[in-house]
Amino acid sequence: MISIDIVLLWLDLVGVFFFAVSGSLLAARKQFDIVGSVLLASIVALGGGVIRDIIINAGPPIAFTNPAYLAPPLLAAMLVYFLFSSVQRFTSLLTLFDAGGLALFCITGTLKALTAGVNPVSAILLGVTTAVGGGLLRDITANEIPTLFNARDLYALPAFVGAGLTTLLWHLGTFTGLTACIIAGVVFAFRVTAWRRS
Amino acid sequence: MISIDIVLLWLDLVGVFFFAVSGSLLAARKQFDIVGSVLLASIVALGGGVIRDIIINAGPPIAFTNPAYLAPPLLAAMLVYFLFSSVQRFTSLLTLFDAGGLALFCITGTLKALTAGVNPVSAILLGVTTAVGGGLLRDITANEIPTLFNARDLYALPAFVGAGLTTLLWHLGTFTGLTACIIAGVVFAFRVTAWRRS
Amino acid sequence: MISIDIVLLWLDLVGVFFFAVSGSLLAARKQFDIVGSVLLASIVALGGGVIRDIIINAGPPIAFTNPAYLAPPLLAAMLVYFLFSSVQRFTSLLTLFDAGGLALFCITGTLKALTAGVNPVSAILLGVTTAVGGGLLRDITANEIPTLFNARDLYALPAFVGAGLTTLLWHLGTFTGLTACIIAGVVFAFRVTAWRRS
Numbered sequence: 001m002i003s004i005d006i007v008l009l010w011l012d013l014v015g016v017f018f019f020a021v022s023g024s025l026l027a028a029r030k031q032f033d034i035v036g037s038v039l040l041a042s043i044v045a046l047g048g049g050v051i052r053d054i055i056i057n058a059g060p061p062i063a064f065t066n067p068a069y070l071a072p073p074l075l076a077a078m079l080v081y082f083l084f085s086s087v088q089r090f091t092s093l094l095t096l097f098d099a100g101g102l103a104l105f106c107i108t109g110t111l112k113a114l115t116a117g118v119n120p121v122s123a124i125l126l127g128v129t130t131a132v133g134g135g136l137l138r139d140i141t142a143n144e145i146p147t148l149f150n151a152r153d154l155y156a157l158p159a160f161v162g163a164g165l166t167t168l169l170w171h172l173g174t175f176t177g178l179t180a181c182i183i184a185g186v187v188f189a190f191r192v193t194a195w196r197r198s
Numbered sequence: 199m200i201s202i203d204i205v206l207l208w209l210d211l212v213g214v215f216f217f218a219v220s221g222s223l224l225a226a227r228k229q230f231d232i233v234g235s236v237l238l239a240s241i242v243a244l245g246g247g248v249i250r251d252i253i254i255n256a257g258p259p260i261a262f263t264n265p266a267y268l269a270p271p272l273l274a275a276m277l278v279y280f281l282f283s284s285v286q287r288f289t290s291l292l293t294l295f296d297a298g299g300l301a302l303f304c305i306t307g308t309l310k311a312l313t314a315g316v317n318p319v320s321a322i323l324l325g326v327t328t329a330v331g332g333g334l335l336r337d338i339t340a341n342e343i344p345t346l347f348n349a350r351d352l353y354a355l356p357a358f359v360g361a362g363l364t365t366l367l368w369h370l371g372t373f374t375g376l377t378a379c380i381i382a383g384v385v386f387a388f389r390v391t392a393w394r395r396s
Numbered sequence: 397m398i399s400i401d402i403v404l405l406w407l408d409l410v411g412v413f414f415f416a417v418s419g420s421l422l423a424a425r426k427q428f429d430i431v432g433s434v435l436l437a438s439i440v441a442l443g444g445g446v447i448r449d450i451i452i453n454a455g456p457p458i459a460f461t462n463p464a465y466l467a468p469p470l471l472a473a474m475l476v477y478f479l480f481s482s483v484q485r486f487t488s489l490l491t492l493f494d495a496g497g498l499a500l501f502c503i504t505g506t507l508k509a510l511t512a513g514v515n516p517v518s519a520i521l522l523g524v525t526t527a528v529g530g531g532l533l534r535d536i537t538a539n540e541i542p543t544l545f546n547a548r549d550l551y552a553l554p555a556f557v558g559a560g561l562t563t564l565l566w567h568l569g570t571f572t573g574l575t576a577c578i579i580a581g582v583v584f585a586f587r588v589t590a591w592r593r594s
Contacts (some may be wrong), residue, residue: 011313014440017406030545032545033548035550035551035552035553036544036545036546039544039545054252054453055252055258055259055262056258057252057255057257057453058259059450059453060452060453060514060518061451064514064518064522065514065515065518066453067515067517067518070517086268086563118258118262118263119263120261121265121266121268122258122263122265125262125268128263136339137468138340140536141532141542141545142541142543143341143539143540143546144341145340145341147337148234148237149225149228149230149234149237149238149339150234152231154233156233156237157233165445168417168568186484189219191559208487240405252450253446253450253457253460254456255450255453255455275569288463300546314459316456316460317463319460319463319466320460320461323460323466324460334537338536338537341539342539343538343539344537345422346432346436347426347428347436347537347538348432352427352431353433354435355431373494376459
């Protein structure tokens with residue numbers, strides 16, 4: 001049987017990749033070069049997790065100790081640079097990848113906090129911080145008004161729902177790889193629906 | 199007799215509330231919705247203290263371990279949303295609440311550093327960082343030039359005075375709830391006078 | 397013989413001074429007053445190192461425990477305020493001092509990570525983060541697009557080269573005060589050449 005740690009690592013790495021693509025797409029729209037693209041991808045993809053690990057205060061952030069975390073931003077910057085340079089529908093793509101990252105990070109962030117022995121309320125808060133932190137850093141760094149504050153869009157609420165469901169299932173003892181995927185699907189659908197209606 | 203810890207907690211929570219109101223008022227001026235208002239209030243109110251606790255490096259920041267710290271931002275966002283939506287004199291109100299937060303945080307921030315066994319110079323520095331950190335995050339997040347850098351206004355200086363007086367009284371053994379309130383009054387008056395003359 | 401710790405401290409303090417001057421020059425261009433100049437100088441000069449120390453997670457950041465780190469920002473702000481207020485060629489000077497800070501910080505940052513027992517890849521990453529962190533904070537705080545993302549300029553690459561060379565020489569056992577100065581010279585020349593050609 002696959003341990004929860006392995007599942008957590010893979011979900012985290014996929015979330016890192018999704019956020020990295022959103023960073024590279026914004027870099028492409030802002031006409032940054034390939035180095036700027038790698039950097040913005042890294043800030044978005046690793047920023048939320050670094051903030052989470054600093055707050056949990058259990059040793060150096062994983063992004064700085066496990067080199068596997070450097071692969072997704074590099075891969076994302078390459079892909080976007082060679083494939084999407086002519087694509088005009090940046091905003092839709094950016095939002096979809098961002099929603100994917102949000103859906104996975106609110107789960108992995110909450111889970112890391114719970115396994116570190118944090119109380120439920122703080123675990124939810126840390127999950128949301130992990131999920132919205134990277135995107136907030138992306139928008140601040142690129143000098144845009146953060147998506148988080150768009151009055152006609154819902155961004156933090158789906159993350160709250162995901163972090164809340166994760167905490168609930170964890171305490172009920174029914175958190176598995178399957179239920180994790182269901183939560184991720186719900187959060188992703190909620191986020192994309194909210195964005196479409198705005 | 200009331201212990202210094204209880205006094206510290208209450209002063210800190212009142213400071214959190216004041217800064218939260220300043221964040222919600224800026225959110226209202228920027229026409230963010232209620233969720234954006236809660237988020238900006240939380241960033242301003244808890245940001246300075248989170249930075250301080252991360253720097254002192256004595257376990258996870260209190261805002262993530264004591265759920266009482268979540269009440270002031272929620273309360274502030276509600277109040278501003280329902281009471282002040284039609285008020286035009288945002289700038290004056292924002293500055294007054296911000297000055298209240300500044301006056302309390304330069305004291306509680308310095309005190310936390312001193313009780314953690316930090317040297318006097320660093321304690322003053324941490325107090326000022328706590329006091330100006332939240333407002334700096336607020337202005338950066340909302341894409342404004344930070345108040346901190348307004349050439350015709352004094353913002354960091356009152357915080358330095360407050361942190362310095364707190365350190366002095368602490369080492370003289372005359373820091374009490376009463377002297378804390380006097381320092382807060384001095385800092386508040388200094389800050390508001392500087393702003394009026396600018 | 398002079399110990400590596402003393403060399404490290406001095407290189408770090410000189411790097412702090414260089415970055416502080418770049419911060420004060422930007423403050424002068426933005427017409428901040430002397431307090432704003434000290435603050436922006438401090439954020440640039442100490443920001444990168446504070447981020448590095450928080451990530452290494454080995455006690456409070458050195459900028460908050462060793463008061464010597466406060467001297468360079470104060471000195472830099474004074475110098476710029478009294479000497480350069482009439483100088484028009486802000487951009488050239490700012491870039492030269494910024495390059496000096498970059499060259500020294502990618503070495504001292506990497507070295508601190510290596511002596512803390514971090515693996516080589518993470519050490520390089522931390523060195524680059526230290527080197528570009530302060531400048532990134534400076535540009536974000538002053539509401540400018542970070543130099544880091546200028547498509548026609550190379551900013552992160554010289555820092556990567558410096559951090560890589562430092563890690564290599566450290567593992568070969570040939571890292572000395574002399575080789576440190578040579579690496580700094582190479583990084584500085586690389587950065588300035590890249591900027592001239594852009």
